[in-house]
Amino acid sequence: MNLDKPVVVQKFGGTSVKNPRRIKNVAEIIYSKVKKGYHVVAVVSAPGDTTDRLVDMANKITSCPTEREMDVLLSTGEMQGMAFVAMALNEIGCKAVSLTGSQVGILTSSAHSRARIKSIDAKKIYDSLARGEVAIVAGFQGVSEDDNITTLGRGGSDLSAVAIASVLKAKVCEIYTDVDGVYSSDPSVVKGAKKIDSITYDEMLELASAGANVMQSRSMEVAKKHKVKLHIKSSLKREEKGGTVVMEETEKTDEAKGLEDVFIRGVTLDEDQVRISIERVPDKPGVAAKIFGVLARDGINVDMIIQSSAYSSGVNDISFTIGHSRIDEARRILQEIKDEIGAKEIIIDEKVDKVSIVGIGMKSHAGVAARMFEVLSKKSINIEMISTSEIKISCVVSAKKGKEAVRELHNEFCE
Amino acid sequence: MNLDKPVVVQKFGGTSVKNPRRIKNVAEIIYSKVKKGYHVVAVVSAPGDTTDRLVDMANKITSCPTEREMDVLLSTGEMQGMAFVAMALNEIGCKAVSLTGSQVGILTSSAHSRARIKSIDAKKIYDSLARGEVAIVAGFQGVSEDDNITTLGRGGSDLSAVAIASVLKAKVCEIYTDVDGVYSSDPSVVKGAKKIDSITYDEMLELASAGANVMQSRSMEVAKKHKVKLHIKSSLKREEKGGTVVMEETEKTDEAKGLEDVFIRGVTLDEDQVRISIERVPDKPGVAAKIFGVLARDGINVDMIIQSSAYSSGVNDISFTIGHSRIDEARRILQEIKDEIGAKEIIIDEKVDKVSIVGIGMKSHAGVAARMFEVLSKKSINIEMISTSEIKISCVVSAKKGKEAVRELHNEFCE
Numbered sequence: 001m002n003l004d005k006p007v008v009v010q011k012f013g014g015t016s017v018k019n020p021r022r023i024k025n026v027a028e029i030i031y032s033k034v035k036k037g038y039h040v041v042a043v044v045s046a047p048g049d050t051t052d053r054l055v056d057m058a059n060k061i062t063s064c065p066t067e068r069e070m071d072v073l074l075s076t077g078e079m080q081g082m083a084f085v086a087m088a089l090n091e092i093g094c095k096a097v098s099l100t101g102s103q104v105g106i107l108t109s110s111a112h113s114r115a116r117i118k119s120i121d122a123k124k125i126y127d128s129l130a131r132g133e134v135a136i137v138a139g140f141q142g143v144s145e146d147d148n149i150t151t152l153g154r155g156g157s158d159l160s161a162v163a164i165a166s167v168l169k170a171k172v173c174e175i176y177t178d179v180d181g182v183y184s185s186d187p188s189v190v191k192g193a194k195k196i197d198s199i200t201y202d203e204m205l206e207l208a209s210a211g212a213n214v215m216q217s218r219s220m221e222v223a224k225k226h227k228v229k230l231h232i233k234s235s236l237k238r239e240e241k242g243g244t245v246v247m248e249e250t251e252k253t254d255e256a257k258g259l260e261d262v263f264i265r266g267v268t269l270d271e272d273q274v275r276i277s278i279e280r281v282p283d284k285p286g287v288a289a290k291i292f293g294v295l296a297r298d299g300i301n302v303d304m305i306i307q308s309s310a311y312s313s314g315v316n317d318i319s320f321t322i323g324h325s326r327i328d329e330a331r332r333i334l335q336e337i338k339d340e341i342g343a344k345e346i347i348i349d350e351k352v353d354k355v356s357i358v359g360i361g362m363k364s365h366a367g368v369a370a371r372m373f374e375v376l377s378k379k380s381i382n383i384e385m386i387s388t389s390e391i392k393i394s395c396v397v398s399a400k401k402g403k404e405a406v407r408e409l410h411n412e413f414c415e
Numbered sequence: 416m417n418l419d420k421p422v423v424v425q426k427f428g429g430t431s432v433k434n435p436r437r438i439k440n441v442a443e444i445i446y447s448k449v450k451k452g453y454h455v456v457a458v459v460s461a462p463g464d465t466t467d468r469l470v471d472m473a474n475k476i477t478s479c480p481t482e483r484e485m486d487v488l489l490s491t492g493e494m495q496g497m498a499f500v501a502m503a504l505n506e507i508g509c510k511a512v513s514l515t516g517s518q519v520g521i522l523t524s525s526a527h528s529r530a531r532i533k534s535i536d537a538k539k540i541y542d543s544l545a546r547g548e549v550a551i552v553a554g555f556q557g558v559s560e561d562d563n564i565t566t567l568g569r570g571g572s573d574l575s576a577v578a579i580a581s582v583l584k585a586k587v588c589e590i591y592t593d594v595d596g597v598y599s600s601d602p603s604v605v606k607g608a609k610k611i612d613s614i615t616y617d618e619m620l621e622l623a624s625a626g627a628n629v630m631q632s633r634s635m636e637v638a639k640k641h642k643v644k645l646h647i648k649s650s651l652k653r654e655e656k657g658g659t660v661v662m663e664e665t666e667k668t669d670e671a672k673g674l675e676d677v678f679i680r681g682v683t684l685d686e687d688q689v690r691i692s693i694e695r696v697p698d699k700p701g702v703a704a705k706i707f708g709v710l711a712r713d714g715i716n717v718d719m720i721i722q723s724s725a726y727s728s729g730v731n732d733i734s735f736t737i738g739h740s741r742i743d744e745a746r747r748i749l750q751e752i753k754d755e756i757g758a759k760e761i762i763i764d765e766k767v768d769k770v771s772i773v774g775i776g777m778k779s780h781a782g783v784a785a786r787m788f789e790v791l792s793k794k795s796i797n798i799e800m801i802s803t804s805e806i807k808i809s810c811v812v813s814a815k816k817g818k819e820a821v822r823e824l825h826n827e828f829c830e
Contacts, residue, residue, distance in 0.1 A: 069498045070498070087477045087481055
């Protein structure tokens with residue numbers, strides 16, 4: 001369908017619609033975009049603590065709420081949010097209609113509480129835009145082929161917004177949050193942290209998975225795959241510029257000016273790390289597969305994995321990191337297979353952090369890693385594990401030294 | 416579709432599902448019916464004050480909420496109620512699924528906030544029952560032909576239940592409330608008020624419109640039209656008997672035993688009455704049409720209407736009653752047409768009550784009216800207006816005397 005104006009998708013999270021004042025503010029943001037000559041589709045989350053309150057109530061009724069019914073229940077939060085925003089828009093003279101996931105035709109798999117989007121019909125959205133209305137769409141929800149209400153899991157509203165932007169070929173998908181963009185490091189840890197004006201999907205993915213929780217990796221991956229340009233910005237600051245743009249290629253030439261060889265986007269700290277070392281495992285095929293197979297079977301996500309090469313000893317040390325919440329299960333599982341794999345010892349260290357530097361072009365500049373290690377060494381920060389990728393170098397260090405490490409690295413690479 | 420067991424529809428109001436304890440109680444009521452060998456469809460309202468809270472929130476966002484969006488918003492309350500009840504049933508081992516108005520296919524007119532039910536598809540309900548599940552349906556809501564969410568207005572959940580019971584040819588439609596049935600008078604006014612075991616639709620309609628607010632007239636009319644047997648009972652008392660059955664023909668023979676000529680079901684008091692008298696209107700065609708036409712145009716409901724016959728004077732007195740909430744508008748409207756209709760004076764008396772006696776066979780027993788007037792006369796209660804129907808006699812009396820009148824009439828007819 002052809003529309004007369006370009007389409008912009010705007011996504012507003014729960015804190016952006018948590019009370020009447022914030023809701024009116026969101027309406028103003030949307031209306032000002034409309035007045036600038038765009039068709040706007042707004043994706044709205046559940047207001048404030050609505051979802052938490054519904055979950056609490058469900059837990060008082062049953063210790064194990066049916067997933068299908070939980071989806072029905074939670075979908076009402078986003079419906080309330082979208083109705084409020086539509087009302088606020090109509091109040092200020094901007095025509096708007098709200099649409100549920102089912103009305104929009106967001107067809108998903110039938111896996112309740114973690115459904116995957118299969119397709120979006122979008123006819124209803126087009127019709128609404130063609131009539132000159134703003135379409136307010138409930139985030140986080142969809143409908144399965146057998147007409148059951150589904151939800152998309154954590155970060156689901158971001159995903160709804162990105163998917164809709166992709167289908168509508170939107171000019172940009174604006175993600176409104178309570179921070180004003182992505183920073184080169186956590187401002188609460190690093191005083192000199194700088195807002196990043198533009199960044200690539202890959203760099204953003206690395207920043208996100210390393211703890212810069214502005215947006216879920218899953219939505220970012222979909223945005224990258226479908227080349228949806230993202231603009232992350234604050235719903236509280238009313239400025240057209242500002243925020244962080246995420247796209248395929250950034251104008252590094254402009255920004256990287258003055259830097260010699262490599263451009264470091266940011267330094268991240270991940271404190272939710274536990275290091276597990278399985279020591280002296282016989283060096284034979286299938287051992288690593290066994291270890292990570294049993295962990296995966298229980299849904300334990302493993303982050304970094306290091307295996308030291310065995311030359312002559314015939315034994316390996318295998319180290320990896322997981323999140324704190326699954327320590328007890330991991331310990332039990334590994335004890336069970338310890339004898340089978342012939343491991344000597346299992347050591348668990350809960351007091352570690354992961355610090356990472358992220359930037360494109362790292363791999364072709366070996367000097368970056370050396371500089372990173374030197375910075376840490378100068379401050380007597382011992383490196384326990386190292387892992388590298390195309391655009392990231394991560395080091396596991398003692399939790400006592402995590403924050404200091406981030407500050408020093410930011411000082412070295414981002415000032 | 417043929418099911419292997421009879422169907423019962425159960426409707427639970429907002430107070431019946433206002434907290435986890437009550438919700439679990441509702442699940443027990445439903446499950447015990449299932450265990451007795453019935454297919455159960457439960458129609459559920461929004462829990463407790465959910466609807467009020469949503470309306471409050473909307474009013475904080477806009478002084479004039481869009482009706483379409485208000486329907487979207489309010490429909491979430493019933494969705495929450497149904498999801499909670501379905502969870503509670505699954506928890507105790509009774510298979511249940513919740514269904515929205517849209518999922519059930521409750522097709523309505525597109526008049527938001529006061530939609531009329533056009534048809535119910537019911538395939539989803541049948542499928543669910545055939546799989547051995549309890550179908551939990553959101554009350555109060557439907558969907559219009561153009562796929563917009565609609566609501567049915569006040570008493571809408573009763574209406575949903577009655578309509579579904581009709582389509583499914585249910586054995587009975589049980590209406591659960593916080594009272595244990597319909598009484599011969601308001602127990603808070605008349606100490607000796609007695610619960611009525613069974614009553615006809617017409618009698619119930621008269622009791623309801625005269626102020627016995629157990630169920631909205633609209634739902635009762637639909638029940639009468641489609642011969643849906645109703646059973647009004649308390650969700651707090653767990654007894655199979657009890658409550659009040661509403662049906663086409665009651666077993667009066669049993670209950671009326673010992674009464675001589677007429678069976679009075681109940682005595683009602685309606686305190687929301689304002690008497691308006693338009694005095695000395697010329698007796699010419701079109702005057703009454705004019706008066707009640709302008710009132711109707713502004714949606715002012717008129718209850719009793721009395722016009723004294725004009726024999727020789729050539730002028731009439733026209734009196735009628737309305738509810739308190741619309742006095743100011745009625746006064747303004749009538750002043751506007753006063754000269755046009757040639758009325759001498761408009762008198763408004765806010766301090767009146769309406770007392771009524773209700774029972775089948777009244778018209779053929781003229782003595783009943785006389786007995787009623789005598790009872791009031793004996794206590795020096797002046798009758799300001801009288802109106803009679805097939806099954807009801809109503810008198811407007813001074814508000815000071817309303818309660819006393821009800822007690823005396825109950826004493827005369829119901830003891």
